[in-house]
Amino acid sequence: MKTTEAVTLVATRLAAAGIDEPRREARMLLSAALQTDAAGLLACDDIDEACFTPLLARREAREPLAYILGKREFWGLTFATSPATLIPRPDTETLIEAAIAIFPDRRKIRRILDLGTGTGCLLLAALHEFPEAFGTGVDLSAAAAVLAQSNAAQLGFAQRAAFLVGNWADALSGQFDLILSNPPYIPAADLTGLMPEVKIYEPASALDGGADGLAAYRAVIAALAALLAPNGAAILELGIGQQNEVTKLVENAGFTATARADLAGHPRALVIRAK
Numbered sequence: 001m002k003t004t005e006a007v008t009l010v011a012t013r014l015a016a017a018g019i020d021e022p023r024r025e026a027r028m029l030l031s032a033a034l035q036t037d038a039a040g041l042l043a044c045d046d047i048d049e050a051c052f053t054p055l056l057a058r059r060e061a062r063e064p065l066a067y068i069l070g071k072r073e074f075w076g077l078t079f080a081t082s083p084a085t086l087i088p089r090p091d092t093e094t095l096i097e098a099a100i101a102i103f104p105d106r107r108k109i110r111r112i113l114d115l116g117t118g119t120g121c122l123l124l125a126a127l128h129e130f131p132e133a134f135g136t137g138v139d140l141s142a143a144a145a146v147l148a149q150s151n152a153a154q155l156g157f158a159q160r161a162a163f164l165v166g167n168w169a170d171a172l173s174g175q176f177d178l179i180l181s182n183p184p185y186i187p188a189a190d191l192t193g194l195m196p197e198v199k200i201y202e203p204a205s206a207l208d209g210g211a212d213g214l215a216a217y218r219a220v221i222a223a224l225a226a227l228l229a230p231n232g233a234a235i236l237e238l239g240i241g242q243q244n245e246v247t248k249l250v251e252n253a254g255f256t257a258t259a260r261a262d263l264a265g266h267p268r269a270l271v272i273r274a275k
């Protein structure tokens with residue numbers, strides 16, 4: 001069939017499966033199935049249904065597009081994805097915007113830490129913006145640490161990043177100028193209400209914030225006194241509605257906290273500094 005017919009067929013089936021942007025996803029799935037790009041897809045005039053049926057069936061089962069394609073853009077960089085980690089999200093780019101805003105003198109930032117690094121997206125985007133920095137990424141999942149290492153190599157940061165397996169800061173010593181973290185923050189009872197892509201396919205360990213959603217914040221904030229360099233900053237991602245509770249934890253630990261909003265206007269990045 002022709003490209004336009006294939007796009008319409010795939011988009012109709014995706015829409016019936018409850019997917020939000022069916023035509024955009026249809027074009028991306030077809031490009032992946034045909035191992036081509038958007039321009040290559042337009043140039044196809046004889047698409048065999050059998051070649052896209054397997055990928056379409058996966059997406060109809062609500063497997064995230066990023067797992068099917070094996071990659072996702074974050075901060076203009078391409079990250080390999082796998083079910084071992086959370087898929088990078090645009091909201092999380094707010095943490096990089098916050099880092100740039102508070103450290104205009106980019107060359108002064110030398111040591112960056114990312115706790116719960118996943119794909120490595122926060123750490124590697126930060127290394128992209130802070131050219132003199134060396135990055136350390138920690139994840140409890142060995143598979144995540146291996147994926148992040150491979151993303152670092154793919155993006156040309158192999159010489160500027162190290163990844164290790166550990167429980168938050170337990171394996172670390174020393175101080176960092178910039179500490180980033182997108183911790184799991186969904187209250188455990190809310191996990192069952194998440195969209196199927198997240199609930200069924202993304203790792204619960206990257207989402208589950210314990211009974212009140214704040215368990216990981218407590219662990220990360222408790223480690224800051226030892227890890228944060230005197231003029232440094234820690235920037236944590238916030239879930240919806242968590243600004244006040246996390247700010248309280250930060251202030252009780254003796255730091256100041258200021259929030260930065262994401263594009264939807266939600267306080268998304270909490271900037272933590274010494275008083």
Ligand code: GLN
Nearest residue numbers: 182183184185186206207
């Ligand atoms: N933003 C993710 C979601 O809503 C949650 C990520 C996290 O727990 N850090 O699915």
